[in-house]
Amino acid sequence: MANVVPVLYFDGDEDYIKIPDSPSLRILNYTVELWLKTDGIPNGWVGVFGKVNFNYNLWLCYLGQIGHNWHTTQSAKAISNTSENIVKWDQWQHIAITNDGKVAKIFINGELITKSSVDGSLVADNTELIIGAGLTGEKGQYYKGYLTEIRLWNKARSADEIKADMYHRLTGNENGLVGYWPxxxxxxxxxxxxxxxxxxxxxxxxxxxxxxxxxxxxxEPAVATVEISDLFYKAKADKKADQYVEITNNGTAVADLSGWKIKSLAKSLKYIFPVGIKLNPGQSIKVYNNEYHPESGGFLFFSEWGVWKNKGDTATLLDSKGNEVSTFSIP
Known part of the structure; x- marks a missing residue:
């Protein structure tokens, strides 16, 4: 049977994981992601993941609700719950909670279910992290079922970022990832x-x-595979403004293009991607000579004349450390 692997099972009777506090866990903005499959319906509210005293808490209710708690200067236990009957009992579901200090959100299977405004400033507690039990510091409220792919980030991830990674294992080296428990x-x-x-x-x-x-x-972990997929050099527009180089992510992970470069061999011109540019799996973007195309990213060399020669030129893609990633040559 495909995809059958060992997964940690909690029997609902004093099964849990305790993780000591550390500086890397004392975060303000955050995202928690995990896959769960319940074994039956719980009695009341049960804890799934979070720090004692309500930092990035994720709860599960017998009414089929997901609960999200956080700690602020105005509330020791701020609360946001989904509507009832959202949880599908005995089925795998991907759950995520995010908080950027302004809005707290709950996602199920990558879709935004509910959001709430955050009053006051977020507070980071120096308390232990609990998985599979009540998050109040008292015994009880034990979760029953399977848990896997638990991830804690020190930033509020977008819906697109959550969807891009939810079906893939991670490496553990992803930017902003401070805890990863498969x-x-x-x-x-x-x-x-x-x-x-x-x-x-x-x-x-x-x-x-x-x-x-x-x-x-x-x-297997997701991997970004970025390459130069096309180089349009036979320009039709004045001053070759319509020349472009196309970059495609043929991998399974989001690629962070911050500081990446595209270089022209013949004319020694280069384009540097701004900080924060991401390329999702299957996505392509184009960097034009001097035509603005927002539908393909809106990136420009701003060259007064053509970037690419019609013969004997090569485009080279370099990562932020200067390593060669891909090339595309014009015969």
């Missing part, structure tokens, strides 16, 4: 954090069981 393997009852933060947790009671993951959830 929960598909463990040694000595330790839930290993695959980021450099080393926020490892102690597993209490929960055991690994073979489970079939959602059909599209790949076992």
């Amino acid at each position: 929960l598909t393997t463990a040694a000595n009852n330790v839930a290993v954090d695959k980021t450099s933060s080393n926020n490892n947790g102690k597993i209490y009671g929960a055991v690994f069981q073979n489970a079939q993951l959602p059909g599209q959830l790949s076992v």
